[in-house]
Amino acid sequence: MRMKQLLTSFVVGASAAMAFSTAFAADMTGAGATFPYPIYAKWAEAYKASTGNGLNYQSVGSGAGIKQIKAKTVDFGASDMPLKAEELDADGLMQFPAIMGGVVTVVNLDGIAPGQLKLTGPVVADIYLGKITEWNNPAIAALNPGVKLPAAEITVVHRADGSGTSFLFTDYLSKVNPEFKTKIGAGTAVKWVTGVGGKGNDGVAANVQRIKGAIGYVEWAYAKKNKIAHTQLKNKDGSFLQPDDDNFKAAAANAEWTKTPGFGVVLTDQAGKTSWPITGVSYILMHKQQADANKGKEVIKFFDWAFKNGDAAATELDYVPLPDSVVKLVQASWKANLKDASGKPLN
Numbered sequence: 651m652r653m654k655q656l657l658t659s660f661v662v663g664a665s666a667a668m669a670f671s672t673a674f675a676a677d678m679t680g681a682g683a684t685f686p687y688p689i690y691a692k693w694a695e696a697y698k699a700s701t702g703n704g705l706n707y708q709s710v711g712s713g714a715g716i717k718q719i720k721a722k723t724v725d726f727g728a729s730d731m732p733l734k735a736e737e738l739d740a741d742g743l744m745q746f747p748a749i750m751g752g753v754v755t756v757v758n759l760d761g762i763a764p765g766q767l768k769l770t771g772p773v774v775a776d777i778y779l780g781k782i783t784e785w786n787n788p789a790i791a792a793l794n795p796g797v798k799l800p801a802a803e804i805t806v807v808h809r810a811d812g813s814g815t816s817f818l819f820t821d822y823l824s825k826v827n828p829e830f831k832t833k834i835g836a837g838t839a840v841k842w843v844t845g846v847g848g849k850g851n852d853g854v855a856a857n858v859q860r861i862k863g864a865i866g867y868v869e870w871a872y873a874k875k876n877k878i879a880h881t882q883l884k885n886k887d888g889s890f891l892q893p894d895d896d897n898f899k900a901a902a903a904n905a906e907w908t909k910t911p912g913f914g915v916v917l918t919d920q921a922g923k924t925s926w927p928i929t930g931v932s933y934i935l936m937h938k939q940q941a942d943a944n945k946g947k948e949v950i951k952f953f954d955w956a957f958k959n960g961d962a963a964a965t966e967l968d969y970v971p972l973p974d975s976v977v978k979l980v981q982a983s984w985k986a987n988l989k990d991a992s993g994k995p996l997n
Contacts, residue, residue, distance in 0.1 A: 713812015
């Protein structure tokens with residue numbers, strides 16, 4: 651099934667699941683990051699076909715997902731910003747990685763082909779600081795000799811909701827531009843100094859498509875799905891790269907998963923000739939003590955199934971599956987951390 655058809659069917663299925671949640675109490679519920687939504691949609695459809703068990707995942711942004719899992723209104727939350735150990739402990743949560751992928755900059759410029767325009771992190775940061783306001787600015791022109799850049803105003807598009815994609819984007823820009831770090835900083839929700847907001851990756855994508863001269867940032871699958879022109883980015887080692895799963899894998903190759911509580915690695919601005927500079931991990935949040943043990947077990951079964959059967963689908967959508975060594979660590983963390991209401995291990 652093609653991507654557009656798949657996502658359309660999943661939206662319909664998710665809406666139906668919400669409308670009839672009392673009738674289908676066995677369906678899992680999750681909410682949060684829009685970054686992994688395309689692959690969760692594909693996994694959910696295949697898992698339903700394989701097991702008969704459904705997933706109602708609300709693609710509402712990492713900030714909302716964190717709030718919902720803390721409030722215990724869903725079976726799991728999803729965030730592209732890893733929570734720190736003290737926050738996990740305060741709310742009785744455990745965290746594990748589910749999938750990796752990349753964030754890309756996208757533009758709406760006449761005569762510019764996808765992947766043609768070259769940008770660097772410092773230049774993108776200056777655009778989002780409102781210091782570079784036209785596309786033919788010398789800083790952009792110097793990176794793109796021979797490219798006809800319009801004397802058009804740049805419209806900055808950013809997320810309007812709490813967003814793990816925004817965390818990855820702002821974390822990267824904070825690492826490469828000291829002024830951005832001071833004036834805006836890194837976070838799921840920051841105080842932007844210019845631009846228009848869009849809700850979710852799909853909202854940012856829609857605004858960039860609508861506004862001539864726009865620049866935005868979205869997860870790679872959304873850029874591909876919406877056929878928006880992405881840009882090249884210069885990485886830490888000085889290479890201009892196109893986004894693809896090999897470059898996302900390169901950024902994740904040296905991740906030190908065991909050195910941070912909750913597997914909380916951040917993969918932005920990684921060294922390596924082929925490392926994509928804005929690579930991220932999407933995390934799942936669950937309560938350590940599960941009030942409904944059956945629901946908790948079903949969530950684990952779903953992700954265990956995805957780890958064993960979902961790599962091809964992930965690669966097709968240009969996500970990066972977790973390495974087998976990390977999957978084993980995640981499975982061990984389930985056994986160590988997840989308990990039923992009486993304190994017995996879930997599995």
